Amino acid sequence: MNILFYESPKDGAGERLQREVEALIPQEEKEIHCSIESLSRRLRQPHNKLGIAVLLTEDLKSLSDLLSIREVLLDLRIILILPDRKEATIAMGHALHPRFLSYADSNFKDVAAVLKKMIGLSDNNNN
Template structure:
């Protein structure tokens, strides 16, 4: 699994999120965007995105930054981490149409579980471990 990550740097929640992704058994690559500017540059690049994108919004401003890339994010398995469960925040988060929403104050075990489930579905769908010869 290839993952693009944007997480709050030098924060406990950002470190927990990164660790939950690094524990995936079939993690092939992790592109860790160190700043919002780096993330924007990456999302503006016309090259295909990794199949999984995990973005941690630390504020309403981050959600606004993500909005222009909504249609690009719909093409991949997109996980969004919201800063709080405020009604307006959740509504804005849903407008981005993520496949899964988590909250900044969690331990991110559910993010790891969702990504692990995605891994197992991909392995099953593509026949990992099975012979392709008739």
């Protein structure tokens, strides 16, 4: 199963996130998209092999962009990383039905722990 990442190339949080999860996922099972256009294009192709998406939003704009393609995202198990902890931002985030919610200012150890468990579950289901 491939894991899809969405993160901005200019965002330092993206690098921190990759460092935290690199031991969990082989490079060839990772798909990283750095623009909403690229992500949207990918999700409009058959994506049976994709199961989990880790979406890192650096600001409200990138969160709004994700909401604009909400319909194609809902098939995936989403780990969503929000740009801030404001109530309104969190409410926007819940519209994507994330299976786990974290924040861009965290150390992403929680994201890695949840991702590890999700990958384990998916592998068990596929076997």
